[in-house]
Amino acid sequence: MATTKKITIEPVTRVEGHGKVTIHLDDSLNVVQSRLHIVEFRGFERFVQGKPYWEAPVLVQRLCGICPVSHHLAAAKAMDVIVGAGTGDGLTPTAEKMRRLMHYGQMFQSHSLHFFHLASPDLLFGYDANPAVRNVIGVAMEFKDLAVQGVMMRKFGQEIILATAGKKIHGTGAIPGGINKNLSIEERDSFLKGKDPLNVDKMIEWAQAAVEFFKGYHKANADFIDNFSYFPSNHLSLVRKDGALDLYHGVLRAVDSWGNKILNDVDYQEYYTHIQEETRSWSYMKFPYLVKLGKENGWYRVGPLARLNTCDFIPTPLAQKEFEEFKAYTKGKPSNHCMHMHWARLIETLHSAEMIKELLLDPDLQGTDLVTKGTKQHEGVGLIEAPRGTLFHHYRIDDNDQITMANLIVSTTNNNQPMNNGVNFVARNMMTGKREITEAMLNAVEVVIRAYDPCLSCATHALGKMPLEVTVVDKDNQIIDRKTRS
Amino acid sequence: MSKPIVATTSLAGCFGCHMSILDIDERILDLIELVEFNKSPIDDIKTFTKKCDIGIIEGGCCNSENVHVLKDFRKNCKILISLGECAIMGGLPAMRNGISVKECLEEAYLNGPTCQTNTEKILPNDDELPMILDKVYPCHEVVKIDYFLPGCPPRADLIWATLVALITGKPADIPYEVVKFD
Secondary structure, eight states: OOOOEEEEEOOOTTSBSOOEEEEEEOTTOOEEEEEEEOOOOOOHHHHTTTSBGGGHHHHGGGGOSSSHHHHHHHHHHHHHHHTTOOSSSSSOHHHHHHHHHHHHHHHHHHHHIIIIIIIHHHHHHOTTSOTTTSSHHHHHHHOHHHHHHHHHHHHHHHHHHHHHHSSSSSOOOEETTEESOOOOHHHHHHHHSOSTTSSHHHHHHHHHHHHHHHHHHHHHTHHHHHHTTBOOOEEEEEEOTTSBOOSSSOEEEEEOTTSOEEEEEEOGGGGGGTEEEEOOTTOSSOEEEETTTHHHHOOEEOSHHHHHHHOSBOSSHHHHHHHHHHHHHTTTSOOOBTTHHHHHHHHHHHHHHHHHHHHHTOGGGGOOOOBOOOOOOSEEEEEEEETTEEEEEEEEEOTTSBEEEEEEEOHHHHTHHHHHHHHHHHHHHHHTTOOOOOHHHHHHHHHHHHHTOOBHHHHTOOOOOOOOEEEEEOTTOOEEEEEEOO | OOOOEEEEEESBSOSHHHHHHHTTTTHHHHHHHHOEEOSOTTSSOOSOOSOEEEEEEESBEEEHHHHHHHHHHHHHEEEEEEESHHHHHOTGGGGGTTSOHHHHHHIIIIISTTOTTOTTOOOOOOTTSOOEEEEEEOGGGTSOOOEEEOSSSOOHHHHHHHHHHHHHOOOOOOOGGGSOOO
């Protein structure tokens, strides 16, 4: 009988949450299986039952402190339906635009955080560099200007969130049917004309520079960016009714790897007729798939790359120009290049900065009509494009206004199969036939996971770290070799 | 004099407390001058490479791995800080205390409207997954904790003032508004 050897990487650092990777090798050192395990479980679906529905937008965001605004708003959108304020377009202009400002502020800070704090160390130092240097602290020491930029971009986004949600993390701004404040002239002016660099024009300039930085890196490292973990897939996101990129509201669209539509702009209130989830015994993270294509072929990617693959255009001029260049690179077809995720994310960062400016200049933000009321419903679904992809919240309530059912499909869960495929790609390419487990190989596995900017915190409905330990064992679990990264 | 060494971890938390550390914004560049970071999710150091002066814990303990990491922090850090509601009292995840783990798992994997094809009733159960505890425990019920910083998350100014006080050995001057319990 063939001997199986097992390699374990845990934890995966510089991603948001808890995960570990196992790779099984046979006697001839072929990769027979690789898995990304999500090891945390919270139980939100059950323990929010019995809570009054209006608590959901503040409770459920505690799933995740990295993009709490997404959960806050997705829950609020579901509760809009429940209070009879309609789906997405039933709010007053002030309420909808304040929420949009909050959301684009969060998109801007989260994308900045990912690029500068988490991903840039790999790009600046190379993923085979010494881990003691290859981190945000190393970036701060060697590329101080860039680090300052990253810190200030994140700060700007966080300040927008503070002004719209009341707190930078776990805010309270959105309420069922609307918003609890407008934006004062002073707050508006602090973002429009703030002291350098904290004003929106500087942010647009820096976001443009970040896109240019990536394009330069791409040119110099085309093989890595284009081929590392390339695989075709379906892509899913919300799009505006006219096909524009819209991160706050829209209809569900899915395309295949060639751009043919699988879901043609459907209303998301009945998302569960289109999407189901498979449970596998070795991970707490479920595997969503499109019902139409089945468990085997129905998996899809979400997030910045998927969004630029599904939408027809970007409704702000600077980002649209970058979008055209991005589309031209793959001849108008969807990009299935995993590392183009960084490119797409930076184009969205630019788009978010442009949107923030557009919204700040809109006098509706100073309106005083904040809440819409209607006829109570017993069920509501709220979807939003979170930084990491489509986020689904679904609730039912009883006659006492208490929650009886909560179903959540978070962005990272949607990317479960693609991340597993990515790990498998790296494992097969870099570990097959090798006895020596190198630091660079291990980090390559992490690089592919990190491209998805996975928020495993959300996905487990939880970043704390066990030692990175690589263990090679045979089929009887006898340890043959063990390596610890330090 | 060598720099004080700081390690951080997130157990059963949402990572919001770590985000609040990053909310010290440009002061993070000063922090890097003041301290040396060891094991932390924001860098790539995954095991303690030396004894640390300050360990910052986010989140309580919901599984066997959390308990292991927390004990490892106690062993390797002179001072341990419980950062935020989850570390201090279990926080939101502790809302499952009083509900059986079985019920929570069934709701998440069998009952939901997108679990309708799980007809074989598969629940996560694998050697690679750590054991879920009967309830979520605050950190001080598992190891001795030296300081507690409240908030969900604690404000960046509170975290900064505390770290500066610990590093310089001078008393922290923290206004009431900064120690806000929410």
